[in-house]
Amino acid sequence: MDPLTLLPSELVLRILEFTPTSDLASLTRLNRSWHAFIDETHQEAIYFTPGRTDHAAGLRDVSLFEKEPRTFAKYYQDVESWKDLCRRQTLLSKNWDAERPLTTERKIIVGRDPIWRFRPDFQRRIILSTSHEDMDSGDLLWKLERDDVRPFAHLEYADGVACWDCDGEGIEVWRIGRERGVKVKVLEHEVQTRGFQLSCFGGVWCLCVVSNAGCGFVYEGEKRELELTKRMVIPTGAVGHLDQDEGVVVYSLGSGGYHFFEKGTGEKMVGLKPEVLEPEVFHIVHPDEHFRRGTMEDIGKAARDRTVPLAIRPGPLPGDERVPLEDDEWGAGMLSGNLFVGVSRAGRLLICPNWRALIPHTSPTSTAPLTDLIQIIECDSDGSTFDLGGWLSVRDHRVLLEIQDLIYIIGLTDSDHVRDGESRPSFATSTAIKPQYANPVSFMGLYEDCLMSTYTTLLYRSRSDEAEGVVPRIFQTKAVRVLNLAPDLSGHGEVVEDEEEELDLPVSGATRAELFHLIALLARGEDGD
Structure with a gap:
């Protein structure tokens, strides 16, 4: 009773x-008829099906997919067919969903300057930061001197346009290329600005700015020439964190929670104070065993040892010293479709699977249930x-946040909830x-x-001293760390380890192994000869 002989091809498809x-893979091994039906006659129709592979709407030629700027590791380079694309995306998803994903690690260090802010551009293969470097080689492409950029400047970047705050209350707007950047304009403000966020939606750049003096600003432009389109009145006391989508901007008000505004009209849509909604509470215990590389001698550790699984349990975190929810202070918040997440000073992660569902509950006469x-x-x-x-990032039903000296990757369900046995695995990795x-x-x-992420590490450099000559120095710096989950495409589904990058070590004197040992001793805080 083979369905291929009983049903029309259209119904089987x-x-x-x-x-x-x-199961498709199993069917191709069932017999020759199924193999031919799936892998030969109807391969493109089967694997091009929406939901089978993830690609831009309207893309019909699979060879164009690799031109989409999506990955650090150029994971989709030379993709051969829709089936090949499906295979690659399935392997990558499987690794993300592992309890301890296989990873490779890359640290990008340029000169002596520690990284403060950075933004990657996978299309141009550059990283814009306190240093401007090539994503593949780590080479410095170009830089502005300190007189041109104030210390600890905030940086925003989207598709060739960058913004950073300058002295005073101005925000500089630049066009960015691999060879050089060009200043477009300076956006001046008469009030103290606390933060800003830049995004690009369908060729329209949008910069949202917040002031703690009760003002919000929206700038937009189709040709990267940002112009003020809306000035809105918001509550005073904004802490500087904000995020946006095409139609909404959300501001963090610290102890006042989060406030959502419509960008077009400037009207407030909803306020979110977690203690009012009686949230369902879970907890994670900070790992006692620090799994991170303890010394430079640990370079040979397995690819899984860079992460540790996290268990999410129902109920509050044990202990009586927690800051009450109503007294907590909320920082960064992020939108991802209907999902909104926020992080607090006391280490709480707020998850709102559908923030738009909150709008009816702002009315004092609303009797709708507040559960879930x-x-x-x-x-x-x-x-x-x-x-x-606090810093956050949200993507594909996962939330990235920092807790103490660890980065947590929290897995959610397909509906963006926390559910025992249904959520994607959660794990942690180190920040230093x-x-x-x-x-x-x-x-x-x-x-x-x-x-x-930014990552605190050690460097060994020789420095000239008039009295002592060439003196070796080990110093602390912040680098760009890439934790790469792209699997090997040889068919094993494993991650191939990159060779460990060379530190800038002297060629004479101590051996490489001795220098690694010295760094290990310093990392453990041991003194003496």
């Missing part, structure tokens, strides 16, 4: 639309990494080569095949 990819609107995950944190207001060297992360982001 329709059924296969709902068949998991793993928001969830909170409590983490073991003393607030020491909240000086920057050793806990005692950890500094708060000043940028991190989730991308299709990797997560990128």
Whole structure:
């Protein structure tokens, strides 16, 4: 009773639309007829089906897919067919969903300057930061001197346009290329600005700016010439964190929660104060065993040892010293479709699967149930990494946040909830080569095949001294760290380890092994001869 002989091909194809990819693979091994039907006669129709592969709407030629700027590792380079694309995306998704994903690591260090903010551009293969470097080689492409960019400037970047704050209350707008950047204009403000965020939606750039004096600004432009389109009145006391989508901008008000505004009209849509909505509470215990590379001697560790699994449990975090929810201070918040997430000084992660569902509940006469609107995950944190207001990133039902000296990757369900046994696995990775060297992360982001963040590490450099001659120095710096999850495409589904990058070590004197040992001793804080 073979369906291929009983049913029309159109109906079989329709059924296969709902068949998991793993079952398709099994069917191709069933017999010659099924192999021919799936892998020869109807391969393009089967694997091009929406949901089978992820690609831009309207893309019909698979060879054009690799031109989409999506990944750090050029994972889709030379993709051969829709089936090949499906295979690559399935392997990548499988690695992300592992309890301890296989990873490779890359640290990008340029000169002596520690990285403060950075943004990657996978299309142009550049990283814009306190240093401007090539994504593949780590070579410095060009830089502006300190007189041109104030210390600790905030940086925003989207598709060839960059913005950073200058002295006073101005924001500089630049066009960015591999060879050089060109200043377009300076956006002046008469009030103190606390933060800004730049995005590009369908060829229209939008810069949203917030002031703690009760003002919000929206700038837009189709040709990268940003012009003020809306000035809105918001509550005073904004802490500087904001995010936007095409129609909405959300501001963080610290202890006042989050406020959502429509960009076009400037009207407030909803306010979100977590304690009002009686959230469902979960907790994660900060890992006691620090799994990170303890010394430079650990270079040979397995690819899984860069991460540690996290378990999410129902109920509040044990202990009586927690800051009450109503007294907590909220920092960074991010939008991803209907999902909104935020992070607090006390280490709480706010998850609102559908923030638009909150709008009816702002009315004092509303009697609709408030259940299942928001969830909170409590983490073991003393607030020491909240000086920057916390950093977040959201992508594909995962949330990236910093807790103490670790980065947590929290997995959600397909509906963006926390559900025992249904959520994607959660895991953690380090922010520094050793806990005692950890500094708060000043940028991190989730991308299709990797997560990128600032990372505190050690460098060994020789420095000329008039009295002592050439003197070796080991110093601490912040680099760009790429934790790459792109699998090997040889068919094994493994991640191939890159060779460890060479530190800038002297060619004479101590051997490489001795220098690694010296760095290990310093990392452990050991003194003496």
